[in-house]
Amino acid sequence: xxxxxxxxxxxxxxxxxxxxxxxxxxxxxxxxxxxxxxxxxxxxxxxxxxxxxxxxxxxxxxxxxxxxxxxxxxxxxxxxxxxxxxxxxxxxxxxxxxxxxxxxxxxxxxxxxxxxxxxxxxxxxxxxxxxxxxxxxxxxxxxxxxxxxxxxxxxxxxxxxxxxxxxxxxxxxxxxxxxxxxxxxxxxxxxxxxxxxxxxxxxxxxxxxxxxxxxxx
Numbered sequence: 001x002x003x004x005x006x007x008x009x010x011x012x013x014x015x016x017x018x019x020x021x022x023x024x025x026x027x028x029x030x031x032x033x034x035x036x037x038x039x040x041x042x043x044x045x046x047x048x049x050x051x052x053x054x055x056x057x058x059x060x061x062x063x064x065x066x067x068x069x070x071x072x073x074x075x076x077x078x079x080x081x082x083x084x085x086x087x088x089x090x091x092x093x094x095x096x097x098x099x100x101x102x103x104x105x106x107x108x109x110x111x112x113x114x115x116x117x118x119x120x121x122x123x124x125x126x127x128x129x130x131x132x133x134x135x136x137x138x139x140x141x142x143x144x145x146x147x148x149x150x151x152x153x154x155x156x157x158x159x160x161x162x163x164x165x166x167x168x169x170x171x172x173x174x175x176x177x178x179x180x181x182x183x184x185x186x187x188x189x190x191x192x193x194x195x196x197x198x199x200x201x202x203x204x205x206x207x208x209x210x211x212x213x214x215x216x217x
Contacts (some may be wrong), residue, residue: 006047009065013208016068016096017123020076021071029116032076040066040075064098071095072124079125084132093117111148112201112202115140115155119202131158152199170195 005022007012023031026046030041042048049062069094081088091101094110096117101107109117122128131139136158143151150170151159159167166188173192183189199215 003047006049008213009043009047009049010061011065011212012098013063013205013212014065015209016072018119018209018213019065019069020072020124032073036070039069043069049212063100064095067095067100068098073103075121075125079129081129082121082125083129083135086132086134086138089131089135089138090120096120109142109144111143111146111151111198113150115198116197116202116205118155146194148194148198150195152195174199 003026008018023043023141024135027042031042035044043066072104075092082092083089087103087106090107090109092105093114094101094107097109097113127180128199139155139158140160143149149163150167156167156171159192169188170191173188174195177192177196179196182193
């Protein structure tokens with residue numbers, strides 16, 4: 001008989017931290033050190049999961065869930081991979097945002113994905129090591145590529161040192177901005193709207209997660 005929470009493995013927007021708690025409860029905390037094949041087989045048995053269809057695996061919710069679980073496994077087993085290795089940071093961020101990472105190429109995570117992914121990482125592993133210079137440089141490059149000048153407060157330590165006052169102005173403005181009534185000629189308004197979108201992404205993902213978890217009950 002399948003576990004009552006099996007439906008979670010077919011959901012689209014359940015945060016990875018929910019799966020970590022579920023696996024700790026069902027398998028015990030030692031799952032973090034299991035071999036990948038052992039973990040996959042155990043999950044298939046406990047939660048009545050089908051075998052992966054390799055031809056379409058990146059498009060299936062269950063494979064995106066598995067990518068997130070293995071990313072969490074890496075984070076818990078070796079937090080340095082996330083905090084000090086560029087490829088590890090990127091792949092974990094992408095997996096936490098419902099993507100199956102492509103390990104053959106360097107992809108660019110969006111500022112929204114980075115903000116949300118780091119929030120989840122801190123929930124899973126509160127004592128994250130300090131980010132290496134390469135990881136900070138990657139964060140800055142991603143924000144720059146998407147044209148986001150001011151970072152969310154939780155990421156403000158990783159901002160460039162320049163124009164701190166303007167960045168803080170943007171953060172303040174983003175807290176009470178009317179997204180439907182922007183002054184498009186005002187750089188503070190334009191950038192506050194971009195920052196609002198970055199922060200709102202996490203809120204929307206968590207709201208969708210509540211819906212998904214309600215369906216899975």
